[in-house]
Amino acid sequence: MVAALKEFIANEGGEEAPLEGSIPDMTSSTELYVSLQKIYQAKAEADFLAIQQRVKSILKRIGRDPDSISKEMIKSFCKNARKLKICRYRPLEDEFNNPSVAELQKHLTDEEYSVAMGFYILLRAVDRFAANYNSFPGQFEGEMDEDISRLKTAVVGLLSDLGCNGTTVTEDLINEMCRFGASELHAVAAFIGGIASQEVIKLITKQFVPMNALTEQITTSWDGAVDPFAGKVLHYII
Numbered sequence: 001m002v003a004a005l006k007e008f009i010a011n012e013g014g015e016e017a018p019l020e021g022s023i024p025d026m027t028s029s030t031e032l033y034v035s036l037q038k039i040y041q042a043k044a045e046a047d048f049l050a051i052q053q054r055v056k057s058i059l060k061r062i063g064r065d066p067d068s069i070s071k072e073m074i075k076s077f078c079k080n081a082r083k084l085k086i087c088r089y090r091p092l093e094d095e096f097n098n099p100s101v102a103e104l105q106k107h108l109t110d111e112e113y114s115v116a117m118g119f120y121i122l123l124r125a126v127d128r129f130a131a132n133y134n135s136f137p138g139q140f141e142g143e144m145d146e147d148i149s150r151l152k153t154a155v156v157g158l159l160s161d162l163g164c165n166g167t168t169v170t171e172d173l174i175n176e177m178c179r180f181g182a183s184e185l186h187a188v189a190a191f192i193g194g195i196a197s198q199e200v201i202k203l204i205t206k207q208f209v210p211m212n213a214l215t216e217q218i219t220t221s222w223d224g225a226v227d228p229f230a231g232k233v234l235h236y237i238i
Contacts, residue, residue, distance in 0.1 A: 001069065001077045002084075004054035008047070018047030018078045048078045085209050101163040108167045118169045122177045125154040136182035148178050 009015055021044030023037055052074050056066040107117040129137050129151055137147040155169050202208040 001051070001055055001074060003058050004051050005077075005081055005084075007054050007058075008051050012050045013047070017081045018051060019044040020079050020082065021045070044078070048075055051078055087210065087212065089212055099162050104162060104164050105167055108164065108169075115173070118173045119177075121155060121158060121169050122151075122173060125151060125158045126177065126182075128154045128158060138178035138181035144178055148174060151178060 005017070009017060019040060021041045023033075023040050026033070028036070052071065055069055055074055059066045059068060104117065107113040108121070110117075126136060129147075132154070133150065137151045138144055139147075151174055155174065159165070159167055159169075199210050202210040
């Protein structure tokens with residue numbers, strides 16, 4: 001159907017996708033509105049028939065039954081063709097092995113995004129910390145000062161490896177990460193679970209555009225018994 005759409009746009013469509021056939025509400029007399037609606041519906045039907053013919057032709061060309069794609073499916077495809085979007089995702093491996101240094105440095109020094117990017121760097125540094133010490137910073141009582149020092153070292157090493165020499169993460173963020181101590185707060189878990197489930201629904205239904213790459217969300221307007229760390233950063237990768 002996409003191949004048929006491409007052919008249609010290059011030919012009958014005149015570089016335009018097929019019409020949906022519906023028109024929005026507007027200020028008009030009933031007679032004029034119905035007349036305009038009929039014009040749009042007639043053009044949408046003509047576009048559908050053109051694409052249907054091209055779909056059958058392509059199926060026959062590749063040795064498949066010309067009727068193997070139903071009329072209803074083609075009609076639904078035509079109705080939603082203007083909403084189609086290609087999603088190309090960057091593998092997680094690329095994020096770790098081929099970082100965008102310019103983007104990292106830009107956001108680390110930007111007043112609006114520096115906190116979110118600082119926490120992103122810290123989350124990466126925490127992974128490195130856990131790999132080296134088999135624990136998370138601030139996880140055990142009595143080791144706070146030592147963990148802060150270790151996490152600072154991990155942050156400096158990570159920034160160097162990423163090519164972000166000369167940029168830093170503030171002491172407050174490092175201290176907060178250690179104070180947080182790898183806690184799993186129900187409020188944050190529920191929020192992240194809600195976002196993740198929404199993205200899964202998008203992928204299953206294929207009707208909405210899923211988010212791409214890494215998402216850092218800063219929340220500063222939560223009310224109730226929420227830990228200060230929970231109100232500062234939510235992080236997940238899809």
